[in-house]
Amino acid sequence: MQETFTDATNRFHATLNIVMQPLESKFLARKMLLENNSRIAVMEGAKNNLPDTDAQKSAECIRELASGLTEKDLLLVLISGGGSALLPAPAPPMTLQEKQDVTRKLAAAGATIQELNTVRRALSLLKGGGLAQCANPAQVVALILSDVIGDPLDLIASGPTVRSDSKPEEVWDILDRYKLSGSLPSSVKEVLRPHYGSQVKEQPEVVKDHVLNVVIGSNTIALECASRKAVELGLRPVILSPGVCGDVRSVSRLYGVLSRFACSPEKEPPPELAAEILQLGPEVGVESWDLCRTMNVLVEEKKEGWGATCLLAGGEPTVHLTGNGRGGRNQELALRVGLELSSDEVKCGAVFLSGGTDGQDGPTEAAGAVVDRKLMEEATSQGLDIDGFLTNNDSFTFFSQLSEGRRLLMPGLTGTNVMDVHVMLLPPSAPRDFQ
Ligand SMILES: Nc1ncnc2c1ncn2[C@@H]1O[C@H](COP(=O)(O)OP(=O)(O)OP(=O)(O)O)[C@@H](O)[C@H]1O
Numbered sequence: 001m002q003e004t005f006t007d008a009t010n011r012f013h014a015t016l017n018i019v020m021q022p023l024e025s026k027f028l029a030r031k032m033l034l035e036n037n038s039r040i041a042v043m044e045g046a047k048n049n050l051p052d053t054d055a056q057k058s059a060e061c062i063r064e065l066a067s068g069l070t071e072k073d074l075l076l077v078l079i080s081g082g083g084s085a086l087l088p089a090p091a092p093p094m095t096l097q098e099k100q101d102v103t104r105k106l107a108a109a110g111a112t113i114q115e116l117n118t119v120r121r122a123l124s125l126l127k128g129g130g131l132a133q134c135a136n137p138a139q140v141v142a143l144i145l146s147d148v149i150g151d152p153l154d155l156i157a158s159g160p161t162v163r164s165d166s167k168p169e170e171v172w173d174i175l176d177r178y179k180l181s182g183s184l185p186s187s188v189k190e191v192l193r194p195h196y197g198s199q200v201k202e203q204p205e206v207v208k209d210h211v212l213n214v215v216i217g218s219n220t221i222a223l224e225c226a227s228r229k230a231v232e233l234g235l236r237p238v239i240l241s242p243g244v245c246g247d248v249r250s251v252s253r254l255y256g257v258l259s260r261f262a263c264s265p266e267k268e269p270p271p272e273l274a275a276e277i278l279q280l281g282p283e284v285g286v287e288s289w290d291l292c293r294t295m296n297v298l299v300e301e302k303k304e305g306w307g308a309t310c311l312l313a314g315g316e317p318t319v320h321l322t323g324n325g326r327g328g329r330n331q332e333l334a335l336r337v338g339l340e341l342s343s344d345e346v347k348c349g350a351v352f353l354s355g356g357t358d359g360q361d362g363p364t365e366a367a368g369a370v371v372d373r374k375l376m377e378e379a380t381s382q383g384l385d386i387d388g389f390l391t392n393n394d395s396f397t398f399f400s401q402l403s404e405g406r407r408l409l410m411p412g413l414t415g416t417n418v419m420d421v422h423v424m425l426l427p428p429s430a431p432r433d434f435q
């Protein structure tokens with residue numbers, strides 16, 4: 001049975017539930033609190049994702065608990081993003097303050113999470129396999145929620161149960177790269193001395209056999225779930241990649257060109273669009289293979305008229321902050337994609353959503369936003385200057401003021417962070433054939 005374009009478009013909007021459903025309950029955080037008299041103790045710390053003395057005390061308790069285990073015990077460890085700040089155990093003689101200074105300076109200088117956590121591992125008693133080492137000879141099972149692209153076990157939360165093989169020279173290279181090695185306190189230099197590790201945290205090979213690390217949540221898994229939901233809703237899903245990164249400007253351009261490619265009236269989209277998509281690949285962390293596979297699905301859809309397509313991707317793009325407005329990378333990405341979709345070249349009714357799976361985009365109350373080609377017209381009619389908001393990184397204010405916040409995604413905190421999810425709903429390529 002053939003469907004009308006309007007049916008397909010209505011289903012697009014219904015499909016926003018794909019990401020809304022897992023993020024649904026506003027009260028999830030409260031529901032997650034323990035009942036009175038629970039045998040589980042909760043220790044809070046690391047406010048605003050910065051290690052503090054509360055987190056250090058919890059880390060010390062965890063270290064004591066793990067150190068007292070025997071070969072008859074099983075230690076279950078749940079590891080999520082944010083774990084690096086939640087488990088600070090500075091290697092002596094370094095203080096928490098000194099360790100914090102180094103990581104803060106590195107982050108401010110633009111170090112990647114890979115670089116940051118390589119340094120953190122070297123300065124900590126519990127990171128880089130230190131927790132598993134403390135628990136030896138007990139069995140350790142670590143259940144891991146990945147918030148790092150590619151799910152590298154040694155980097156997620158700085159790998160408390162994953163033996164680190166990095167050498168002190170690697171750490172020095174990173175510190176040199178960000179011009180920090182000259183100003184390090186003597187305690188940090190002491191910890192990074194070549195033989196420091198062998199005295200304090202050398203890990204016997206046997207630790208490996210006692211530890212099972214399992215990724216139980218990741219962006220890939222989130223995209224697979226969304227893809228199944230799309231099928232249930234009668235859409236054709238295609239997963240582009242769980243590794244989208246790079247500047248939001250390049251990422252938004254990619255989605256703009258992909259929508260143009262999908263919506264071009266010709267059965268074979270213009271080759272210059274395919275060329276631009278492939279050229280953007282390296283800037284946004286997407287392999288040529290994944291781009292070609294996705295373009296093939298879009299072309300097949302045109303030729304065979306399968307109906308509406310749900311393009312899914314995820315990862316963690318970056319925003320180069322130039323202003324002092326309120327926003328987050330998802331809202332800024334959505335705003336930029338909205339501009340792409342509003343441009344004259346694009347005639348199709350694609351709908352784009354970008355949302356943080358933790359339910360919070362940067363320091364705002366929203367998780368992200370939903371846009372389509374009507375964005376520009378809507379903003380202009382309400383006297384909102386998109387370029388001005390973008391220059392000031394003020395995407396949350398923009399979306400709050402636009403149509404009473406109707407385009408904001410406000411699911412509330414979800415309790416889980418597997419980075420961001422992007423959904424682009426593409427209507428059947430030749431609507432007139434479906435009327
Ligand atoms: N005004 C703004 N506009 C756009 N992006 C912003 C703004 N302020 C902060 N950000 C971005 O928000 C992120 C910081 O927020 P948050 O602390 O939630 O990040 P995170 O810990 O990396 O994210 P997550 O918790 O989702 O993994 C950074 O990527 C930063 O560039």
Ligand SMILES: O=C(O)[C@H](O)CO
Binds near residue numbers: 081147
């Ligand atoms: O805690 C951390 O190190 C980051 O969230 C990456 O996992």
